[in-house]
Amino acid sequence: MKQKGYFGIDGLDRVIPQGMEYGSQIMVHGDTGVGKTVLAGEFLKEGLLCGDTCIYIACDEPPAVMRSNLRDFRVGVQAYEEADRLLLVDAYEEEESEERHFIANQYSLEKFSVLERMLLDRCPGRRLRLVVDSLSTLLIPFNQEEILEFHRNRLKQLRKRGILTLDVFVDGVLDQRVMTIASHFYNVNIRMKFSTSEARPERLLQVGKVKSGKFDAVPRRFRISPVFGIVFAPDVEV
Helix, strand or coil: CCCEECCCCHHHHHHCCCCEECCCEEEEEECCCCCHHHHHHHHHHHHHHCCCEEEEEECCCCHHHHHHHHHHCCCCHHHHHHCCCEEEEECCCHHHCCCCEECCCCCCHHHHHHHHHHHHHCCCCCCEEEEEECHHHHHCCCCHHHHHHHHHHHHHHHHHCCCEEEEEEECCCCCHHHHHHHHCCCCEEEEEEECCCCCCCCEEEEEEEECCCCCCCCCEEEEEECCCEEEEEEEEEC
16 A cells, blocks of 8 residues: 655644645645745654655745744754755755755756756655745746746656655735646645634635545634644634
8 A cells, every 4th residue: 555645734634534645746825924834844744754855945935944943843853954854955045055955046947947856866765755935936937838837847757756745835926827727737735825804814724626535625724833833723614
């Protein structure tokens, strides 16, 4: 029986009880500040605890932010990095980066693709998780045809290699039509947003699609704990 991957978030894993096969791709998109990077951190933590090698490409802020998040989750970041089980890639500071792995120009899809392949090639025979946070930042300068072609080729190769991939997108950065078309390339689609209540806005998460699997598409309220990460309100639906 094939190994399945999970998020390590109780409420979310119950929505997708069948888990995800390695080679699946996950799109996480939503409002700024809603908790997408927190979800990505828990996804990485779960992978490390399950024996996966995890690669995190930081496009919107320095990798130090994810290091801090993982330490808050009681993850021994330094030990995992020294063992080459956790690779943090700087696509934010570019040439000024002091990281071991960095992308000199985040707006070059060719350089990004080359570095991504090089990192994956370093880990033959391992179960891999890959997170790009956020891919929307990388794609800002490009037109619809370039973005969709990049998606098709990249996700096809990641699927063939059996990489469990999570791509983060910030809503409102890319054209909505491009986002809609691109979402169909992914196996799992997760939407995170703030409620429209001005008096007391709440965080909501909805699983929009799971290819070849059952899921519950009801939006669910959640909060963010500095220690436990994403915590769903018990049995609360919107």
